[in-house]
Amino acid sequence: MICLPPSGVNVDLFPWLCWCIWLARNSLTFEKLDLCPEDIICKTLRPAREWQDSQPPKVAQAPNQRRQTSASDQDTVICYTDAAWKPLTGDAGFGWIFQDSTGQTIGQGSSTEPHVASALMAEAIAIREALLHARTLHYSKICIRSDNQVLTKALNSKQHPVEIYGLTLDIETLSSLFSSMQCSFISRSLNISADKLVKSALCNFNSALP
Template sequence: MRTICLPPTGVSQPIFPWICWCLWTSRNKLIFENKVLSASEVLSLSITSAREWWLAQPTAMKAPRQPNLIIPTLNAEVNCVSVFTDAAWRASDGATGCGWIFKDSTRQSTQHGSKCFDNTASALTGEALAICLVLSHALSLGYTRVCVFSDCQVLVRAICSKSSPVELYGLVCDIELLSSLFDYCTLSFISRSLNLEADLLAKSALYNAALTT
């Protein structure tokens, strides 16, 4: 079941950018027109603006390509960069460490990295953040064909079946949008034993973050 925003209905994309925009314009109204908008008015205006923009877009933009769920395997398409990602979550403070590795068609590592996030709601949210992070990073590097691998089967199935939990709705929308910007993009589940390098990077990021706090 796909979760949608309640009235006004029909908004199927993240509205966060519109909230930021309406907060900015409401600030200008306060400064230049001495007009005060309540929080509920700003939120309602954000949703309305998002819906109007969405309805005005061409049909092609309303149906971004979805990541494809493929068989759990390490076989990737020719000329496709393989991206292995994982996340480690600490329940005590909600910190999440994300790790990733980029590999070429010969399975040689071309790049790896990690990042830590604070106040993450759950381990599943952390895994979704990790996928968002690597997709954004791949785009910044100029890759157009990527095969993303994650050992979080629950998340992979939720994304590809369009039945994500409410807590992940915004992140899943971001993943769908980012994936649509590639010429080719797949998301696959792999076993943890095949994702040990990304797992180690994620745990190291989480551990190092604890040392600096």
């Protein structure tokens, strides 16, 4: 939901609108204060504009400052990431598989975490964990492949969704530690191995719970 001029807000308003509707619901329930739709919209625009204005300005990088490597480079590690999330419990599993330029698996990892707020957040955590693992293995060039198009688009455009703002900043910081880093979207049919790894990790996590 992009707000058109003259509001001056060009960020996604949906999270802010949901938040303000929730606040309006609380006001009606606990304070008997009934806000009209126009007031709710106005209350939505203000924090969204403040958040937009607080973002650092975008600085165009010179071509030689940050070289985006091709995944076909022989020394580039391909990393397939995936996540599984249970909305009823908030439990999430994360997985990543490293492959060399020939398609040979050279490493993999998985982890789990409770109290994850959404599927998008789980996918972002998976990429962050994969990058952390890649650093411990001293990889210098990496190409992340994810089947979450919303996330890959956000990372490539550096438009940080409010829902995962902190995580995307973490990923951006970690990316700067590699000599080159690329993130691309793939279909789920090409991410089957990572999907199986994630579901196995989440299944084992749930089995270990009392």
